[in-house]
Amino acid sequence: MALYVMKFGGSSVGDTERMQRVARRVVEKQDEGHQVMVVVSAMGDTTDELIDQAKLLNNDPPVREMDMLMTTGEQISIALLSIAIHQLGRKAMSFTGWQAGFRTEPVHGKARITDIRPERVQRALEDGNIVIVAGFQGLTEEGEITTFGRGGSDTTAVALAAATSADFCEIYTDVDGIYSTDPRIVKNARKLEEISYDEMLELANLGAAVLHPRAVEYAKHHQVRLVVRSSFNHNEGTVVKEEVNMEQGVVVSGIAYDKNVARISILGVSHVPGVLAKVFGSLAAAKIDVDIIVQSGVTDGKADFSFTVALSDREKALNVLDGIRGELPFQEVTSEENLMKVSIVGAGMVSHPGVAAQMFDVISKEGVNIKMVSTSEIKVSCVIDGSKLNEVVKALHTAYGLDTESQAVVGGPQDRR
Amino acid sequence: MALYVMKFGGSSVGDTERMQRVARRVVEKQDEGHQVMVVVSAMGDTTDELIDQAKLLNNDPPVREMDMLMTTGEQISIALLSIAIHQLGRKAMSFTGWQAGFRTEPVHGKARITDIRPERVQRALEDGNIVIVAGFQGLTEEGEITTFGRGGSDTTAVALAAATSADFCEIYTDVDGIYSTDPRIVKNARKLEEISYDEMLELANLGAAVLHPRAVEYAKHHQVRLVVRSSFNHNEGTVVKEEVNMEQGVVVSGIAYDKNVARISILGVSHVPGVLAKVFGSLAAAKIDVDIIVQSGVTDGKADFSFTVALSDREKALNVLDGIRGELPFQEVTSEENLMKVSIVGAGMVSHPGVAAQMFDVISKEGVNIKMVSTSEIKVSCVIDGSKLNEVVKALHTAYGLDTESQAVVGGPQDRR
Incomplete structure (x- = not known):
C-alpha cells in the first residue's frame, strides 16, 4: 500500500462527464490497494468567469476580496468530486485549503505556504476516506483566506505530498508527460521517461507550461517524487526526481521556447553601475520581472545595455523608464517585439x-x-x-x-x- | 450613530446591476452616520444551479458535501458585494460564516447556531469597514462547514444583530413589508406598520413567506428589532417587535393561506392512544411534519382521526402508514388533496x-x-x-x-x- 496524491487541473474536471471520469480514476487507484488524496482546481473556466464578474463591478478589485471570490471555484470542485465518488459507493471527504491545514504568509493573490497541519486529512484517510483537497488556497494565522496565484494547485499537491510523506505526487494533465519540446511544433517530439528537478525547473520557467515552477521547487526541496501523466489515458507519464539515468548519454533533455518576450535597450549610458541600480530598482518596484540582461562593451566611457521583459510588460516598462529619464545619464531607449x-x-x-x-x-x-x-x-x-x-x-x-x-x-x- | 444589520436576499443581488444597487444602498446608510453590517444570500438561482450540478453526479448526494458546495454561493455574493462597495470608495471586508464567528451544532443541511463570536467583525467595524457576512452558514467545533437550511440568511442577520447588540435588523426583500394578506389575491391588502413577533411567527409559519420562522423566533428570543422593507424603494417597511400599538382596535392583523396541504384520515381506529403514538412516531422518524390533528368522536369503541401534512409529503406519509399497517388496529386510510x-x-x-x-x-x-x-x-x-x-x-x-x-x-x- 502506497500513499498517493493525485492532482487534476481545471480542464480535467471541466464538466460532469470529466468529473465522473476523475472519480473513476481515483477509485481505481484505491482499488489497487492505495490510500488516495486528491487535489483539484476550479472547473474549466470558472476562475476566469469569476474574475470577469468582479471586473464588471470594479476594474481594480481589492486582492483580499478576489481571494475570497476565487477560492469558491476550488470549493465547488472538491464538493462535486466528493459527491461523484460517493455515487461510486466510496467514502470521500472534501476539505478546503484551510481545513486541510494550509497556512500561508499574510499576502493576498500570491501567498507562500508557511506551514501545513495535515492531521485532519490524515485522520480522514485512516478512516478509509478518499480525501479531496481544494488546490490553490490557504489561510493566514489571522484567519484570512489567501491564494497561491497561478499554478497554485500544483503547489498544493506537492506540499500535501511532502507534509504527509506521500510516496507519489501524480500531476494529471491533458498531455502524456513532459516532452523534449512542444509536440505542436515538432511532431516527433520525445516523451521523457524521467527528468531531474533542475531540468524541470528550467523547462517550467521557460514556458513549458505543464508544471508550475514553484511546485517543482517545492518538490525538489522536499524530495517529492512527481509524476506528470495524462488524465485521458493510462500511459506512463514522466517521473520528475533528483537524479536521472544518464546512461543514455543524453546531453540536452529538452528544448523550450517563449514567445512572450520583448527586448528593451538603453543606449549611451554613462556611470553604468548607478544607472543599472536605478533602472532595475524602478522596474522591480513596478513589479516587472526582468529576465536576461546583457551589457555591450564600453565606447568613449558610454555603454549600451539590453534586457528582456514579458511582452505584456513592455508598455509598462517603457513608462517606468520614461518616468526616471530626467534623473539619468542615458541617450536613448529602444524596444523590440516579435x-x-x-x-x-x-x-x-x-x-x-x-x-x-x-x-x-x-x-x-x-x-x-x-x-x-x-x-x-x-x-x-x-x-x-x-x-x-x-x-x-x-x-x-x-x-x-x-x-x-x-x-x-x-x-x-x-x-x- | 446606530448599528444596522441589512440583509439582502438572493433576488436583490441577482445580477451585476442589482449588486451595484445594494452597494449604493449600503453606502447611503453609512452616509447617514451609521455603522453597517450586511448579510447576503447567494445570487439569484445560484443555489438551485449548484444543487442541479450535484444531482447530475449523484441523486442522493451526501449532506456534508452539499454544505461544502452550497456555501460557495454566499461566499461569491459577499466577495462581489465587497468589490462593488470598494468601487464606491468605501472600505469593506467580507467574511464567511465561520470567519464571522458562527458556530453551529454538528448537523449538516439544517444546523442550529450554538454560539457567535463576533470579535472579528466588530474589529472590522471599528476600523471603519462596512462588514459583509455570508448568510446561511456556520462551522462546527470540529471545523466542519454547515448550513442553516432554507431561510437561513434571515437567521444569520438576526443572530448577528443579537450578538453585536445592533439597533436594527433590516430585512430587504422585494415587497414593501408585511401585508395583511397576499396582495396578489387581495388588491387592497394593507401594509402593516408594525406587527408583534408572535403574530409574525404565525404568519411566517403559515406560508407568508417573507421572513423565515426560525429567524422570527430568534428575533423574539433576543428582542431584535426587525424591519421588513423593499430593496427597490425607500418606503418605510413593517417593524416587527414585542408589543405593538393596539389603539387602532385591530383584532385580526393578517390573513394567511397555505396551498401545500394534504389531509390524511385513518378510519376505524381502536386502542386510540397506542395507535396515535405509533403513527406519529413513524411519521416523525420519516421526517414528515404533521400540522393539524383532529380526532372525531368515538363510535362502537372505534374512532376516526385526520391530520394534515405538506402536499409534497403525502406519498411518503401514505407509504409510512402502509408500512406499519400490519401492526395496527385500523380499518382504512384515505387522503385528500386540493x-x-x-x-x-x-x-x-x-x-x-x-x-x-x-x-x-x-x-x-x-x-x-x-x-x-x-x-x-x-x-x-x-x-x-x-x-x-x-x-x-x-x-x-x-x-x-x-x-x-x-x-x-x-x-x-x-x-x-
Missing part, C-alpha cells in the same frame, strides 16, 4: 563544453541572428527573431538527437492551474 | 371571543365546507376546499376590516433565503 527565446536544457550539459557552440551554429544555419544569450549550468537561452520559431526549434531538436520515430500524441491546450 | 389552509392571525384575538365564530360564518357564506379547525391564542386556522381560495381570503379580509383604499404595490415572487 522575438522569441529558445533554450536548450539538460543536466548532462555540465560535462559537455561544446553544447552552446553547437546551438549557436544550428541557429545561424537557419539564417537567424542571435540577439542575446544567457546561460546557466544546465541551460543555454538565446533571444532571436521570432519569425522562424518552428524551424529553429525543429533544427535544434534534430541536432541534439531528440527526434523519435513515432509521433507524439497530445491533447488540447495545457492545463496550468 | 385543499387549503386559511388562517386569521392577531394578537388582539385573545380578548375578543367571537372572532373564530365570525370566521366560520364568513367561510360558510362563501358556500365552502370547513374540514378541520385548529386554534392558538392568536390564530384560527381552517382547512377548507381549495377551489375557492381567492373568494374566501377576500371575504375574510373585508370582514375583519383590513381592506384599504389604495391598492398594494408588490414585486415578483418573494425572496425566501
